Amino acid sequence: MESIEKKESPMSNKDMTHTADTDEIREEFWETFADSPFVMIALDSDHRHAIPMRAQLDKDANSSIWFYTSRDNRLAKGGPAMMQFVAKGHDMFACISGHLSEETSEERKDKHWSNAVEAWYEQGRQDPSLLMLRMDLHDAEVWEADPGVVGMFKMMTGMTMKGDEMGDHAKVAL
Numbered sequence: 001m002e003s004i005e006k007k008e009s010p011m012s013n014k015d016m017t018h019t020a021d022t023d024e025i026r027e028e029f030w031e032t033f034a035d036s037p038f039v040m041i042a043l044d045s046d047h048r049h050a051i052p053m054r055a056q057l058d059k060d061a062n063s064s065i066w067f068y069t070s071r072d073n074r075l076a077k078g079g080p081a082m083m084q085f086v087a088k089g090h091d092m093f094a095c096i097s098g099h100l101s102e103e104t105s106e107e108r109k110d111k112h113w114s115n116a117v118e119a120w121y122e123q124g125r126q127d128p129s130l131l132m133l134r135m136d137l138h139d140a141e142v143w144e145a146d147p148g149v150v151g152m153f154k155m156m157t158g159m160t161m162k163g164d165e166m167g168d169h170a171k172v173a174l
Contacts, residue, residue, distance in 0.1 A: 002143075003117075013121065021070055021137075025142050025144065026142075028092070029092065029094055029140070029142050030059075032084060032092045033055070033057065033086045033087075033094075034057055034059075035087070035088065036087060036088040037054055037055040037057055037065075038053070038054055038055070038085075038165060039052070039053055039054075039057075039083045039084060039085050039096075041053050041075065041082070041083040041084075041100075042054075042075075042078050042081065042082055042084065042133075043074070043075060043077070043078075043080065043081050043100065043172040044047075044079065044081060044082060045079055045080070046074060048074065050082075050083075050116045051073075052076070053067045053069070053075075054067070054068075055067060056068070056112040058111070058112075060104065062135050062139050063073070063118045063136065064134050064135065064137060065134075065135050065137065066108065066112055066132055066133065066135070066137070067086050067089055067132070067133045068108075068112070068120070068130065068131070068132055068166045069131050069132075070129040070130065071128075071129050071130075072129065072130060073131070074077065075100060075133060076102075076131055078099070078100040078102060078133065079099065079100060080097070080098075080099055081097070081098055081099065081100045081135060082094075082096070083095075083096045083097075083099055083120050083135065085099065090145065091144065091145045091163075092132050092142065092143065092144050092145065093142070093143040093145070094140050094141065094143070095140060095141050096108060096117045096137060096138075096140040097112045097138045097139055097140070098135045098136050098137040098138050099135065099138070100133050100134070101134055101136070102131060102132070102133060102134075103132040103133060103134040108132065109125075109132050110125075112132075113125055117154065140153075154157055156160070158166075161168055
């Protein structure tokens with residue numbers, strides 16, 4: 001097998017702009033996430049691929065999100081997890097760490113219940129396989145892709161881009 005030499009990407013972390021206003025990027029993240037609450041998520045201890053999930057969001061609970069799933073889902077055991085998000089317009093990306101655990105509040109389960117959720121469970125809200133998971137969010141890295149006029153010109157003409165010409169990047173607590 002050939003040895004593959006790893007080259008540093010022209011879009012390395014050292015080139016990314018680190019946004020000074022983490023509150024602003026956090027707010028933009030939540031607005032964008034609410035518009036398309038679909039993620040890929042995996043347990044840190046499970047070395048299988050992440051799976052797609054639809055997050056249940058609560059605007060008054062910015063440090064937690066919820067997922068409906070089944071008791072036989074590989075995420076059901078809970079634990080430290082990593083979640084990836086890509087905005088619909090591909091103008092924001094996030095990698096979010098947190099901890100998954102079973103949500104036991106019937107009030108919370110009822111709050112997010114909908115016809116779209118019910119369609120997945122044969123016995124509806126009373127289905128014995130129904131499980132609601134809560135992900136308590138720790139932190140995230142968020143990238144905003146906004147190359148601006150100079151960046152767009154460079155991409156169209158094949159000129160070398162620098163990471164700071166592509167948009168903002170921040171590590172934020174959620």
